[in-house]
Amino acid sequence: MANKMAEKKKSTGRSQTAELKTRGKEKEQPAKSARVATREVRKEQKTESKAAPRREKGSPIVARIRSNRIGRFFLEAYYELRHKVTWPTFEQARNMTIAVIVISVLVGALLAAADFGLYHLFLLIIGGGK
Template structure:
């Protein structure tokens, strides 16, 4: 902000930053504020049905992968026993 004094000299008044603006300079507070802002206004949260369906899909894929890895483990163990003669 500038003010005119007598003559043509301009004097600049210093503006103090608000307490909130000062806090934004602190990296931890800025990170927290930006994380909150992003979660509140930019993230599209799934509906209950979408979350339920995705959870069921993750559980089903985990069980299927566990079965496949179990079968591979049993097969490799049998191969090891065949090779070692045990």
């Protein structure tokens, strides 16, 4: 019996195995398949509504700006900054600013110490010390 199962698994492809698994899940969870079907219908409705031609809004000046390369660049930049960028909260911005200042002071102190040490080493080597 175990040999037959092993042979059946070898002859069955991955896609067939996945199909069998999904069929089993559909029988177990009919509510989920109904939700998935509802989502697909909503997606189709959205794509159909997007397929309608867009009318230009606003004055002819705005339409002229949109057709211009530079104007389109600024409109797209505005859209991206307004709708796609995730801006930090005030507390996050404050904490990041403090971190930058502290790290800058530490790196500055490290470079100053290295400069001071190398300067005095140079003076020792050339014999120009006190």
